[in-house]
Amino acid sequence: MFKKNILAAAFMLTGLTFAVSATAQVYVGAALGQARWDIDCTGATTCKTSDTSYKFIGGYDFTRIFGLEASYFSLGELSASNATTKGEMRAKGVEFSGVVRTPQIVGLSGFAKLGVAAVKGETNGTIGTISAVSSKSSAQAVYGLGLTYLFTEKTSLRAEVERRKVKVSDISTASATATNFSIGIQASY
Numbered sequence: 001m002f003k004k005n006i007l008a009a010a011f012m013l014t015g016l017t018f019a020v021s022a023t024a025q026v027y028v029g030a031a032l033g034q035a036r037w038d039i040d041c042t043g044a045t046t047c048k049t050s051d052t053s054y055k056f057i058g059g060y061d062f063t064r065i066f067g068l069e070a071s072y073f074s075l076g077e078l079s080a081s082n083a084t085t086k087g088e089m090r091a092k093g094v095e096f097s098g099v100v101r102t103p104q105i106v107g108l109s110g111f112a113k114l115g116v117a118a119v120k121g122e123t124n125g126t127i128g129t130i131s132a133v134s135s136k137s138s139a140q141a142v143y144g145l146g147l148t149y150l151f152t153e154k155t156s157l158r159a160e161v162e163r164r165k166v167k168v169s170d171i172s173t174a175s176a177t178a179t180n181f182s183i184g185i186q187a188s189y
Contacts (some may be wrong), residue, residue: 004164029057029158031184035075037089037166038177042079051076053180057158060098068098069113075166075178086126090165091178093119095142113162117142121168121175136174143182147175 033053041047053075061067077090097115108174122135160182167175 025188027188029186031182035178035180037078045082047080068174088124092122101142114143121166124170134169142164159186
């Protein structure tokens with residue numbers, strides 16, 4: 001009896017493995033967008049709080065609903081200045097996220113992701129003739145929502161919005177949150 005149960009469990013596991021691998025797929029992609037930073041520009045005569053962003057994406061869907069994704073991203077650069085002071089801030093990094101997808105309806109599918117990003121924030125500041133540079137690498141939560149639209153058998157248009165915090169030094173107020181809106185393309189294999 002025990003041997004029959006083990007044999008039945010082995011067959012079920014084999015069937016489950018084949019079912020998962022039948023829906024599993026690898027995908028790669030790239031996206032361009034705009035990062036908007038929640039920076040307070042009080043006192044600045046010029047202030048740029050958004051810039052062009054980009055990302056390169058690689059992922060693996062274990063099932064039609066759940067997968068893992070990694071990406072390299074750049075959130076561009078923001079700047080603020082007045083008569084005597086100028087500051088610039090930029091961020092880039094890598095992220096790893098779990099992705100949950102909705103079932104596809106007429107080629108359209110939604111997704112939500114939650115993960116961790118290794119972010120490097122950098123600042124350059126000038127007051128008169130004195131300059132300072134600061135950078136900080138930190139692990140930050142990243143989360144996002146998006147849509148994919150399958151327009152060929154293996155190629156999708158991808159749109160998403162995601163948020164992450166960026167630190168530029170160990171001072172608790174030396175951080176900002178960036179919201180990134182992007183549109184790109186992804187190909188499945």
